[in-house]
Structures are given as C-alpha cells and as structure tokens.
Amino acid sequence: MATELLSGNEAIAQGAWECGVALGVGYPGTPSTETLENLSKHGDVYCEWSPNEKVALEVGIGAAMGGIRALVTMKHVGVNVAADPLMSACNAGVNGGLVLLAADDPSIYSSQNEQDSRNYAAFARVPMLEPSDSQEALDFVKRAFEISEEFDVPAMLRETVRIAHTKTLVQTSATRDELAPRPFEPDAAKYVMMPANAKRRRLVSDQRERDLIAFAETTDLNRVEMRGTEMGVICSGADYQHVREALPEASVLKLGMSWPLPPEKIAAFSASVDKVYVVEEACRYFEEHILAMGIDLATPPCGHLPYDGEMTPARIRASFGIDQPEHLDAAQDLPPRPPALCPGCPHRLVFTELRRIKAIVTGDIGCYTLGAVAPLNAVHSTIDMGASLSMAHGLELAGVPERNKRPVVGVIGDSTFAHSGITSLLGTIYNAGAGTLCILDNRTTAMTGCQGNPCNGVTLMEQAKGVNPLDVPAGKPLDIVELCKALGVEDVRLVDPQDLSAVRTALKETTSAHDTLSVIVFKSPCRLIDRSKGVVPTITECRKCGVCIQIGCPALGKDDEGRAVIDRNQCIGCNQCVQSCPFGCISKEGE
Ligand SMILES: Cc1ncc(C[n+]2csc(CCOP(=O)(O)OP(=O)(O)O)c2C)c(N)n1
Incomplete structure (x- = not known):
C-alpha cells in the first residue's frame, strides 16, 4: 500500500487497474479525459478511443458480454450519444462487469450544457455511484464493478468536475487482481433485444430494481452521519464536501449510491432531524425524487439554493444566512481572460x-x-x-x-x-x-x-x-x-x-x-502538435487600419498610438498577419 495524491480521474484509473479491468474505452471530453489516458499508461490494460461515445459503450457492452471487465468513459453529454445502447443494455445485462463513467460539468466550464447524469441512471434503471473524493473514486469504481456483476447490470459512476480534477490523498495498491475472463455462452434470449425477449428482460429489470433498492437500504455506500438533530442534509458527491465545510454541525445522509434511492433510509433520516434539506447542484434530482416519496423538504432560511451552476460552500452559507469567512471560495478579482485561438492556429x-x-x-x-x-x-x-x-x-x-x-x-x-x-x-x-x-x-x-x-x-x-x-x-x-x-x-x-x-x-x-x-x-497541423517556430515578422509604417487585429491573434496588439505591434514571445511566425495586412506593412526580414 502507498499513499498518493491523485485526482479523481487518476484514482478511477488506479482503481480500475487494481480490480482487474481488462478494457478501457471511451471518447475524450472534459472532465473525463484523463481517466483513460492514465489507465492506458499502466501498459497492461488495453485502452482505446472510439470515434464517439455510442461506439465506445457498444465496445464495452460486447467486451462485458464476452466476460471481461470493461470501463467506458465519457463526459455527461456523451451519455446522450450513448443513450441508445444504454437503454437496452440495462435490460440485456452483462457478464463481465461493465462500468460507465459519466463526468458532469455543473457551471458549464467546458461543455454545451450542464445536464445531470443521475437522470440517465434513473431513466435506464442502472445503479449509480457518486464518489466524494479521490479515495472514494478509487473505492467506488471497484464497488461499481462488483455491483455490475452481482446484479448483472451495467453500473454508472458519476463524477463532477470538482471530483475529477481535485487531488486528494489515496491509498493505492501495487498489485492488480488477475481475473480470468468469465466464460461466454451465446444466450440469444438475454442478448437479442427483439420484442419477445425484450419484454421478458424488462421483467428481469423490474425484479433487479427491487433487489437494488433493498441493497441501497443497507449498503455502506449510503451513510448517515449524526451530529445535532436540528438540521439534516441529504447530499452526494462534491456537494458532501461543501456541506461539511459550510454546515459542520448538520447531520448528513451521504448518498454514495444515487440510483436507486433507499426510501426507508431517507424517511428514517428525515424523521430523526427537525428539518431536512437537500443540497445538490445544477439539477433537482434528489429534490424531485424525495418529494415524490412524500417527504417534506425544508427551504433554507434565506431562500432556496440556486438551481443553476456549481455548488460552493459560499452559496450554501448565503442560503442558510451564515457569515462568510474572510477567504472566499475563489478569488473574485481576477482579470477576465477571454478564450482565443492560439497564435498560428490553422483555423x-x-x-x-x-x-x-x-x-x-x-x-x-x-x-x-x-x-x-x-x-x-x-x-x-x-x-x-x-x-x-x-x-x-x-x-x-x-x-x-x-x-x-x-x-x-x-x-x-x-x-x-x-x-x-x-x-x-x-x-x-x-x-x-x-x-x-x-x-x-x-x-x-x-x-x-x-x-x-x-x-x-x-x-x-x-x-x-x-x-x-x-x-x-x-x-x-x-x-x-x-x-x-x-x-x-x-x-x-x-x-x-x-x-x-x-x-x-x-x-x-x-x-x-x-x-x-x-x-x-x-x-494543417494544430500548433500544439507542431511546435516549430518560423521567423517573427516586423511591422513598418503601420497605417492603423486594424485589419490585422481583426484576425484575433493573441500575439498582435496595439501600441498607445494605435499602431499594430507583435509580441515576439507569443508569435510563432505563421504568416497569417503578413497575408492579412492590406498595405503590406507586415513582412519578414529577408523575405
Ligand atoms: C458529445 C460530446 N462528446 C465530447 C465532447 C468534448 N469535445 C468537445 S470538442 C471535441 C472534439 C474536438 O476535436 P476536433 O473536432 O478535431 O476540433 P479541434 O478542437 O481539434 O479544433 C470533443 C471531444 C463534447 N463536447 N460533446
């Protein structure tokens, strides 16, 4: 055993390696990408990028059907692309374990939306585990494979950007479980999802859901931490850390398994505190499901927590009327840095x-x-x-x-x-x-x-x-x-x-x-894979027309008098500004 400082993605890769995963497959997407990149570096786990997430999940389904453990990775919107196989694979079930990592992006730091993958778990009726730090990321990927095999179902693992990219201490093992592939026996009634079989498998899924609820009621993945009885908070994932920081006195029901939910455990926890709250980000997943159980959820004294965006301790404190500490969650006064294409970008x-x-x-x-x-x-x-x-x-x-x-x-x-x-x-x-x-x-x-x-x-x-x-x-x-x-x-x-x-x-x-x-x-190659640098041009007798500035190169700016200037450190000598100047004022020495 060693203690290492790992990001959630590194920890998931380590956990997958330790528990004998034989295939990693996915499509890149922030914040999931480093998971497969790290798994592939182990050298003894075969990994591949697929052209898209649907293909990746199908490769994973085939591998699991063939008897090996497969980890499939993607960002949250990738699950939309992979939703078609997911919706039927949940009925067909697996053979070797199959775990789908969905990496969500509350606050939309680098995505087209901020959808919550827990809804997919509920939709497809597949178990969903949510780690709250890197140690849990490592442990939960192993648990997810065990659950997948025990209940014959693909399992999902959800992380958010805060879990994926934050580094915390993790106990790692230097040894890997050597798992022989499970035997593969053709079983058309299980894997051919035409109506007659799909109807029967639907009933299998119904029974599995009941079994998974019973499991959720007793598993240590769902943990009650009793402190005072005044307030209780139900939460999961990164939100658990924010709740502990902002509301240290609150009792907590930490749901490491967010589908299916354990109704009896939630009811008992709610009954054990005067007021019960839900803290979650970017979605009303817990709120809607728990209200549907007939449990009253309290509204924080200073108003409901924001529905959009990433949760932070500061947002929780604001809703609960708690003074903010002097250090805020993130520096508020950083100068904005609008994104731009790199100098020399061929686009x-x-x-x-x-x-x-x-x-x-x-x-x-x-x-x-x-x-x-x-x-x-x-x-x-x-x-x-x-x-x-x-x-x-x-x-x-x-x-x-x-x-x-x-x-x-x-x-x-x-x-x-x-x-x-x-x-x-x-x-x-x-x-x-x-x-x-x-x-x-x-x-x-x-x-x-x-x-x-x-x-x-x-x-x-x-x-x-x-x-x-x-x-x-x-x-x-x-x-x-x-x-x-x-x-x-x-x-x-x-x-x-x-x-x-x-x-x-x-x-x-x-x-x-x-x-x-x-x-x-x-x-033409991206400048990040072709780092060659050409001659930096010079500008003579700039007419201040601004045409070169309009190409949006970060290496071009204006001096105090409005003349174009080139930042020699950033310029890679690509010639784009040379070609763009309508007056031929930008040129390269010797050319
Ligand atoms: C469904 C989905 N999967 C993955 C991503 C993450 N993602 C954003 S752009 C992109 C590919 C960009 O590559 P390319 O089209 O070659 O353009 P480049 O960035 O090289 O200019 C990926 C994987 C996404 N936004 N949506």
Whole structure:
C-alpha cells in the first residue's frame, strides 16, 4: 500500500487497474479525459478511443458480454450519444462487469450544457455511484464493478468536475487482481433485444430494481452521519464536501449510491432531524425524487439554493444566512481572460474569410467554436457534436440562403467529423442537398488535449508511449478527401488553411455554386502538435487600419498610438498577419 495524491480521474484509473479491468474505452471530453489516458499508461490494460461515445459503450457492452471487465468513459453529454445502447443494455445485462463513467460539468466550464447524469441512471434503471473524493473514486469504481456483476447490470459512476480534477490523498495498491475472463455462452434470449425477449428482460429489470433498492437500504455506500438533530442534509458527491465545510454541525445522509434511492433510509433520516434539506447542484434530482416519496423538504432560511451552476460552500452559507469567512471560495478579482485561438492556429483564416463573405456559419464543437467570439464573430450556431452540416441542410430547406442572400457554410473539425459529422454529410448527400462544408483537419482532437482520432490514426496505446500524431506511419489515418468522394461528394478540395489566397479562392468558388454540395478539407497541423517556430515578422509604417487585429491573434496588439505591434514571445511566425495586412506593412526580414 502507498499513499498518493491523485485526482479523481487518476484514482478511477488506479482503481480500475487494481480490480482487474481488462478494457478501457471511451471518447475524450472534459472532465473525463484523463481517466483513460492514465489507465492506458499502466501498459497492461488495453485502452482505446472510439470515434464517439455510442461506439465506445457498444465496445464495452460486447467486451462485458464476452466476460471481461470493461470501463467506458465519457463526459455527461456523451451519455446522450450513448443513450441508445444504454437503454437496452440495462435490460440485456452483462457478464463481465461493465462500468460507465459519466463526468458532469455543473457551471458549464467546458461543455454545451450542464445536464445531470443521475437522470440517465434513473431513466435506464442502472445503479449509480457518486464518489466524494479521490479515495472514494478509487473505492467506488471497484464497488461499481462488483455491483455490475452481482446484479448483472451495467453500473454508472458519476463524477463532477470538482471530483475529477481535485487531488486528494489515496491509498493505492501495487498489485492488480488477475481475473480470468468469465466464460461466454451465446444466450440469444438475454442478448437479442427483439420484442419477445425484450419484454421478458424488462421483467428481469423490474425484479433487479427491487433487489437494488433493498441493497441501497443497507449498503455502506449510503451513510448517515449524526451530529445535532436540528438540521439534516441529504447530499452526494462534491456537494458532501461543501456541506461539511459550510454546515459542520448538520447531520448528513451521504448518498454514495444515487440510483436507486433507499426510501426507508431517507424517511428514517428525515424523521430523526427537525428539518431536512437537500443540497445538490445544477439539477433537482434528489429534490424531485424525495418529494415524490412524500417527504417534506425544508427551504433554507434565506431562500432556496440556486438551481443553476456549481455548488460552493459560499452559496450554501448565503442560503442558510451564515457569515462568510474572510477567504472566499475563489478569488473574485481576477482579470477576465477571454478564450482565443492560439497564435498560428490553422483555423483562424477560415473564419476571417467566412466573416468577410458574410456567410451564415453553422458551427460545431471543438477549438473552432471560438470562431463565434470577438473579433472573429463568424459562427452562428453550435448545438451539439456533428450538427454543423445537418443544421446547414436545415437552413437550406428553410430557404435561408435565398431569403438572406448569404451562403450557408458548415464548419466542423476532424475529430467531430469522425464522431458524428460523417452521418450528417451522408444525410445531405442522400437528400441531394447543396452548400459548403469546411472540415478543419488540424490532425488532432485539440480541444480536449490533442488525443488521437480516426483521422490522424494515432491510437491511445501509441499515445501512451508518446507517439505524436505527426509521426504516425502513413496509410493508417483516415483519408477524409477520399472518404467524401466515396460518399458521393463531387466537389471535394484539399486546401492549406495557412494560405490566405487559397482559402479565399476555395470559399469564393464553393459558396457561389448554389446547387452543388462542396467539401473543403482545410488540412494543417494544430500548433500544439507542431511546435516549430518560423521567423517573427516586423511591422513598418503601420497605417492603423486594424485589419490585422481583426484576425484575433493573441500575439498582435496595439501600441498607445494605435499602431499594430507583435509580441515576439507569443508569435510563432505563421504568416497569417503578413497575408492579412492590406498595405503590406507586415513582412519578414529577408523575405
Ligand atoms: C458529445 C460530446 N462528446 C465530447 C465532447 C468534448 N469535445 C468537445 S470538442 C471535441 C472534439 C474536438 O476535436 P476536433 O473536432 O478535431 O476540433 P479541434 O478542437 O481539434 O479544433 C470533443 C471531444 C463534447 N463536447 N460533446
């Protein structure tokens, strides 16, 4: 045994390794990503990134059916993508243990919404465990595998950003359980979810739910901590830590298992205190379920806790009318740091051109979502991964290009294209749609930390050994141009996004061909995987027109008199500003 300081994600990876997990599979997404990255570094657990979360869960379901323990990881919105297999796998059950880690993001630090994955556990009727620190993260992943196998059901593990990324002390073991795979016997009645079997399996799920409720009533995962009888708080996960900090005198029912809930335990706890409160973040999961049990929940004296966003000790104190300590939860006076594309980012010039031609841009999710913020201001929608082209098709069907006299252009990254953009493209081809799709192929999944994906061909096991996407042997990565042609797109172009005049020509030609579907693959590596630095340009006789500032490069600013200046520390010599200056004032010595 050793004591280590681990984040929740590191602890989950360690726990999975210790309890004999044989497969880790997932799709990157903050705050879940480091879990698989850490598991893959053990070397003796095979791990892979899937193109999307649905595929990841299906791989996990197959592996569990085949008798091994599988950990499937994703962020909360990934569970939406994986919801289809989840809803049926809960009826089919497992063989080897199957645990789905869902990492939630209350306060929406890096997501498109702040949904609460506990609702999925209740919806699919699969057990849900919620650790409150890294030690529990390690312990609960093991417990989740035991529950999965004992009750023949996929189990969920929910963490929030605060658990995923906070480091606390953990007891780790240097040994790993060596588990032989469970035998696999074909069992169509269990695994073929056609109506006759699914109806029978539904009854199995009903009985399992009753068994799990009985388990929830007695398990030590749900713990009563009695202090005074004046007030009791029901909570879970990170909220437990906030309650202990803000309301140290309160008795607590800490629910380590948040589906199914233990009605008798909750009723007994409520009866043992004068007033019982619920503390939870971003959702009314406990509130709604406990009110439905007929239990009265009290409202804090200074008003209900906020429904939106992450819970903090300060928010709890404010609702309960408790003085705040001098140190607040987080520094309140930090200067804002608006996000921006990196210096030299290959996405930038595509957006400056799209803005120039006044395109209506349906965006997608990745670093290029920043095309929506100032000064680029070029993106008009971002809903979910893969939506760019399908939404562009919808705008076309609504007649927007003709009515607004503006071209509609979809913009998507390479990882997102592989995730769910290919099917969107297929829908537009199938239905003879027109328009322009820009695939920004920066050779990596940059936004979540430069993971491999099918377009660059780097596997997670290779990446664990330090392989850079640019080092991968040719032939393995997906050829996006050939794929688009094979799907049936007639106008497919490969363009260097660092070449402004090539970007301009490609966008001009494709957006003026109204009845054609065009795909432009803008291919150039992300600056985080290609760190080479060119010559820093110099500016002479700046005319203060501000055009270079409008490209939004963090290395460009203005001096006191409004002249453009280059921060030599940030500049990587990409030439984007050189090409953008309409007066040729920015140039490179010797060129
Ligand atoms: C359903 C879902 N899964 C995962 C994520 C996390 N995520 C956001 S963008 C992104 C991929 C970005 O890669 P890419 O499309 O290649 O664009 P880049 O950031 O490299 O420009 C991921 C995995 C998410 N937001 N939604």
